[in-house]
Amino acid sequence: MNKNVFVYGSLMFPQVAVPIAGLCGDCRAACLHGYARYSVDDRSRAKVPAIVEEPGARVRGKVYLDVGAQSLRELDNFEDMASGQYERREVEVELESGETLRAEVYVAGPRASKSLSGEWSPEDFEKNDLQYYVEKVVPRYTSGDRALDKD
Numbered sequence: 001m002n003k004n005v006f007v008y009g010s011l012m013f014p015q016v017a018v019p020i021a022g023l024c025g026d027c028r029a030a031c032l033h034g035y036a037r038y039s040v041d042d043r044s045r046a047k048v049p050a051i052v053e054e055p056g057a058r059v060r061g062k063v064y065l066d067v068g069a070q071s072l073r074e075l076d077n078f079e080d081m082a083s084g085q086y087e088r089r090e091v092e093v094e095l096e097s098g099e100t101l102r103a104e105v106y107v108a109g110p111r112a113s114k115s116l117s118g119e120w121s122p123e124d125f126e127k128n129d130l131q132y133y134v135e136k137v138v139p140r141y142t143s144g145d146r147a148l149d150k151d
Contacts, residue, residue, distance in 0.1 A: 002068050004103035005075065006030055006093045008037055008061035009049040012122055015134045019142050021074040023064050030063040030093040032105065039120040040112050047129060049120035050086065050108035063093050063103050072104070078141065084111040 005023070010016045017023035036057035039047045051059055067075075079086040086106040093103045108116065125133075 002066045003072065004063050004065050004093075004101050005067045005072070006032055006061055006063045006091065006103040006105040008032070008051060008059045008105075009120065009122070010125065010130075010133055011075075012062050013126065013130060015130065016138055017064075019138050020078050021067075021071040023067065023071060025067070026065040027062050028065070029096050030061060030101075030103075032059045032061065032091060032093050033057075035059050035091075035105075035107070037120050038108075038116040039118055040108075041115045041117040047120060047125065050112040050116060051105070052108050052113065052116065061093075063095070063101060065101075067104075075106070079106040080111075081106075081109070084109040086112060 007017070007023075011020065011023065014024070032051070034053060034055060034057065035051040036054035037049045037051050037059045040050050041047075076088065079088070081088060087109040088104050088106055090102055091105050092100050093105075094100050
């Protein structure tokens with residue numbers, strides 16, 4: 001069964017989402033209420049985010065609609081669920097139109113929760129880290145090397 005997937009970090013950028021999980025279908029701006037986005041300080045060159053529940057907070061991102069099982073498996077691998085870096089859960093997101101949808105989202109797992117630091121900004125990522133991520137991390141990941149960005 002296909003699912004909607006809310007993304008809030010590197011996967012908001014098609015240069016990452018397409019090669020990692022084939023996410024190129026219908027995508028819409030969305031907001032997730034009750035969560036906050038932080039940077040994961042894991043000593044990587046390119047900072048990545050994780051979200052945690054936080055009353056009153058909200059995270060802006062994108063929701064991919066009707067994502068298939070193979071893409072979800074790729075996302076589970078990319079988000080390193082096996083190691084506890086992230087966990088997938090179902091949430092409700094709000095589209096710009098005010099409509100709400102159920103969607104899967106990757107939240108900080110036990111491993112990422114131990115290394116959360118300041119706020120993570122998509123604009124800063126795009127300016128400072130996206131090119132490195134596209135040139136170094138994505139090719140390494142798509143070649144089968146799951147040890148992401150440990151330079």
